[in-house]
Every structure is written in C-alpha cells, then in structure tokens.
Amino acid sequence: MPSGRGSVALVGVGESDLGQVPPGTTAVDLMAQATLRALEDCGMRLSDIDAVFSASSALPMAPLNLAEYLHLSPRYVDGTQVGGAAFASHVNHARVALEAGACEVALIVHGSTQRSTGRANAAPQEVDEYEAPYRPLLPISAYALAASRHMHEFGTTAAHLAEVAVAARTWASPNPKAWSRQPLTVDDVLASRPVSTPLKVRDCCLVTDGGAAIILVRSDQARGVHREPIFVLGAGEATSHRHISNMPDLTTTAAVQSGARAYAMAQMTASDIDVVQLYDAFTITPILFLEDLGFCPKGDGGPFVEGGKLRLGGDLPLNTNGGGLSYQHPGMYGLMQLVEAVRQLRGESGARQVDQHDTALVHSNGGVLSSQCTVILGTEQALG
C-alpha cells in the first residue's frame, strides 16, 4: 500500500447556521457552532480535540481565535492560509500529523460572516503595485481573464459557462439548505448583468455567511468513532503563482499536479470517481478542473458540460449540494465541499443523493487559480 492511502478517516462533519446570520454574529461564533455540530455527528467531546487546523480571510490567526473561544489547548496547530484550497490542504496536513502520531483527533474548521459584514471587511485583498493601477476587480477579473483565454484558445462559449451555473442550480433546488433554489436557465445566466467579461453575475458564486467543521482520526481508531468512517484515499497539493499576471498558462492550472499526486496515492483515475466536488467560485473553474483532473481532454471542457451531464440525474454528479454558485459561499468554500462529499458517501444527501457513492473527489482552489488541492475520499468498500 503506498504511503498515505486510507491512513486517516473523516468521522465527523458539521455546518453552522448558514445564509445570513443575525447582525453581530462573528466568524468565530460560526466556527464554534460548526465544531460542536461536527463533534455531535461523531459522538466526540471538545476535550478529545488535540489538533486545530483553520484559516479565515478575516482572522489571520484563526486557530487561535477558535481555541480561545472553545477553551481548547491543542498540541498541534496549523493555520495554513492558501485561500479556498486551505481546508483540503489541511486534510493533507492533518493526515501527515496523524500518521506521525503528532496528534490523535484533528479538527478542521472555518467560519465567515462575509454576507453580513461585507467583503471589504471579511476578505481584504492585498494591493499589488504592478496590478493595482489598472483596478482589476479581484478576484473576479482574474478568473475572467482565464475564461477569456480559454474561449480564445478552445472556442469555449458563454453558454458553456452558463451551463455550469444551471447544473449547480439543479442540485441546489432539492437542497433545503441551499441559498438559491429557484429555477435557472442558460438564457437567464446569459441575460444577467455583466461584471467582468465574459463573467456575468450568474457566473459568480454567492456571498453568504457560514461555517463548517470536520473531525479526522487515524483509520484504526475511526471504526470505533463512527459507524461509517470516510477514508482519505489520496491527497495532493500544488501551487503555481500568487498574481494572475504570473500564472504560467491561463488555461492550465496546478490541479494537473495536485490531481496526479492524489490519484497516485489513491491508485485511481478519474473514471473511478462516483461523486465530484469541484470548486466553483466562478463558472470557468469547474471547466478548467474537469480538464486538469482528467475527466475530459484539455480544451474540451466546454462541450463536455453540454447536454445536462452535470445536472441532477446526469452522468457525472458534480457539486451535488449546489456548489458555491447556488448552495453557499462564505468567502472560502472548500470545507463545505468536503462536508458534502462525506454526506454523499454516507448516503445522507436525501433528494439529491447519488446512486453510486463509494468514491468522491474534492478539488479546492484558492487565490486567483493559485493554489490547488485534490482530496479523494472513499467508503470502507472503496478502501478495499
């Protein structure tokens, strides 16, 4: 067995109150609430947690805020902040820490009040002196630039992008916790207000409040904690740049490398994956990741999403909670992808439950297509 495959498992998942929380609620309030719900999910106690992994756009020392709030005294702390990919990265880091015996029970947690407090307060952007004079609308314009290049090189269309948003909505519609559930058509997306071309407002993720938490333990302990542990079969990280002007090729992301690392550990390929969660802050990102993670050849992402393949009931179940586009997007969305993957693998997703659910791929993205992390999860059966 290659190093890492199946060594740790997710045993508890939880989300805080979502959408729009009462005025004055803080990001740490939501982190703490999500933590207690994740503990309740697996029957563990606060005192069991001895490692805290967290990141927050608003709180540069997020693990400290959470530990103080809940009176935790972890012996292992990781505040890796690589944007929306941070939490998938935390899974990989927690895996290594658990394998090494540096901790026994790892908490990964996030919270944000980006809807209530506004983006400027919740997620201040760095000012880069070589980009700022041109006033890009970051991060949107960076993704728009990538989309423009993808359309130029491969003939991807605005309708292809729109289909990603429509497919997400079909999964959100039966999800009672989704923020946007009303029907959406390709024409609706195409007719929506342009923000940073080719991206329109319906090509962009939601801005909501919310938090999430997951609990990991070593696999030999997992079976005693939860009746259905979800095993980490593979994980891989990669980064390629910080500024969009330094991205080597705007149509190929470092998901190529992160995916290859995760597939190698899991001993799997894209064809082995039942449920897919691809970070969808903007409609271009799932198209890029479908290509870079081997679900279709480079450049074919646009035609690939045609014909309802990604929609509820389609051939490739993608972003099955409704994604960042229609479910929730509290500044950074990555941890909610992991929560949804666990729910699908356990068979707890109700009206949106997919039939075949032994393996899931979660791919998270951070910055401006900068950081990429791929995590492959599986049931006991997939672990083999």
Add this chain to the structure above:
Amino acid sequence: VAGQPALGLTGTPQAEPWVTTASTESPGATFAAHLKRGQLAYQETADGRALFYPRLVAPADHSAPLNWRVSKGLGVVYAVTVIHDGDGLTRNVALIELDEGFRVMSRVVGVADCEVRIGARVSISFERGEPSSARTYVFVPSDA
C-alpha cells in the same frame, strides 16, 4: 541604470554577516525610476529569461545575477476582461505578453473596451494614473 549589473550580495562582508550594504536602491525603486523616464524595465536572469515583477534576488541560487533591461514595449494581448461598474462605465484590464517574454497586467487604450482582441499587436504608451498621478504604462493597438 539599465544594463548595469544586478542587485545582489556583492558588498564587502561585514563583521556581522547579516548586515550588508550592497543594495542601495530597492528593485521597486529602480523600476519606478525607469518608469518616470518613460521606460518599462524588466529583469533578465543569468540564463536569459525575462522576469517580471522586479525582484531583489533571482528565483535560483543567491549568487545568480539579475540584469535590468528596458523593454521595446511591443507585444500582444494575451487575455482581456471588461469590467462593468454599476454606473454604466466600463474599463478593460488586459494581460500583455511582451516580445521579450514576460507578461504584465495593463490596459489597452485608443480602442473601445469591447473591441480589445486577444492576439492583437500592441505597443506601449504612458499616461498619468488614477487616483494617484503616478505615471503608468498602457498599450495602444499597433502595426509593429
């Protein structure tokens, strides 16, 4: 400044090795001095690769020199987006690939925002930026 040896740890070793006097001007200041004279400066690594943004050290071992160069200011539009403000105003933001082999963020002027095309040849121009009055480089359509 252009063509002179790169910044680097070339000063005389001091009693305390962490105190050096080699760098009298930051890379950003060197770049800004060129810009003030209407030049887009960039750096070149020892093996001849163009590098942007300006750096104190090369992305290699610490003794690899970085040489300042001045771009001819000719290139192509690599990617472009048009930002729509709520009040009906638009502005374009483009990534320009310079012929020397580096990319910058900039704006294409002298053509409607919606007419900026990926692959179009452009040449550099300079204007006063907003909100500060610092000089910035922009690009105009070019036959060159």
